[in-house]
Amino acid sequence: MNFDPAFLLNEVTRISRIKSSFMFSQASKYAIKSVIYVWTKSLEDRKVGAKEIGAEIEAPEAFTAKILQQLVRAKIIGSQKGPNGGFYADESHSKITLKDVVRAIDGDHLFSGCGLGLPKCSEKNPCPLHFEIVKVRKGIDSMLTTKSIRLLAVEVIKGETQLTDLTGSVES
């Protein structure tokens, strides 16, 4: 047994991540948190690096960096190389929704396609859950489009919601 604290923390984090894939892939969960975090910093005019983002949202840095690359390519956030560079969001990104974020990372299987895996989702050839799935999907859609990402960031700044666990379950 390895009692190195750093190892143990990693281990706890790893275990807490097992089978927690409700709706979003690990990658799109990191993407959502990253974008919100970038916005919180952009609201105070600070560019932020991949390293800081990874640390703040408790995600592996290198993997987070890859995701950030994709987000930049999809024009969901901006980036700047070199000293004082980093990732940022500005007016040009203010129309972007979390739905765009998820789509950029996971594709749009969350929003179309049959929930039970039939080749296509349709009223003409509905699977046993089709009509319920359509309803659930409406909820998901509104969850990801109703509030702007900027507003979600403001809520985090106000402390109404948070990007990490503050109740001390991992960081004693």
Place this chain on the structure above:
Amino acid sequence: MNFDPAFLLNEVTRISRIKSSFMFSQASKYAIKSVIYVWTKSLEDRKVGAKEIGAEIEAPEAFTAKILQQLVRAKIIGSQKGPNGGFYADESHSKITLKDVVRAIDGDHLFSGCGLGLPKCSEKNPCPLHFEIVKVRKGIDSMLTTKSIRLLAVEVIKGETQLTDLTGSVES
């Protein structure tokens, strides 16, 4: 390029399955369809083999067999070895819901735990999507608990819903 028809059909099926993992794992999608199919057959007092189930729900036989094993262990369906054996459902299984099915295969990360991956989901330490996720989850819960599996099977028998694509997108 391989023009063998069997290969091509497999290929089309494989491709149609790529990135279609909305909410359910591939395994729990097969599980849901399997259980509903078993019920349709049990309603006409027929036990049904893993081979037939796999074929009818368009899932790989061996993988389906593994899933069926798990469902039997979880007492979601019954099984009988030997000639005239197979899988079945009866009165003793009539209280089971699709929620139990999904839980048996995927665990209950779909019903508890933070949708954005925080160590725990709570009102005290809500992630930016918490309140919306709670609503969506209510929808998912009712989708999987409102109708009995037997009723879903009856709807399939009546032709109101279906377990495979009948509109001819794969089987010409």
Place this chain on the structure above:
DNA sequence: TTAATAAAAGATAAAAAAATCCTTTATTAA
């Protein structure tokens, strides 16, 4: 009692997703 049948179990293999490592390119401040 035996041959056939079908599920259960175990071991591997293949594919996809998550994560890490290393090199290159752009930027900027000194």
Place this chain on the structure above:
DNA sequence: TTAATAAAGGATTTTTTTATCTTTTATTAA
């Protein structure tokens, strides 16, 4: 102009999920 900085890109590794193959066990009908 140069050294330091930080993103971008590429390649690889690890882990998880999906899928297949083989052997064993139970059952039953002949």
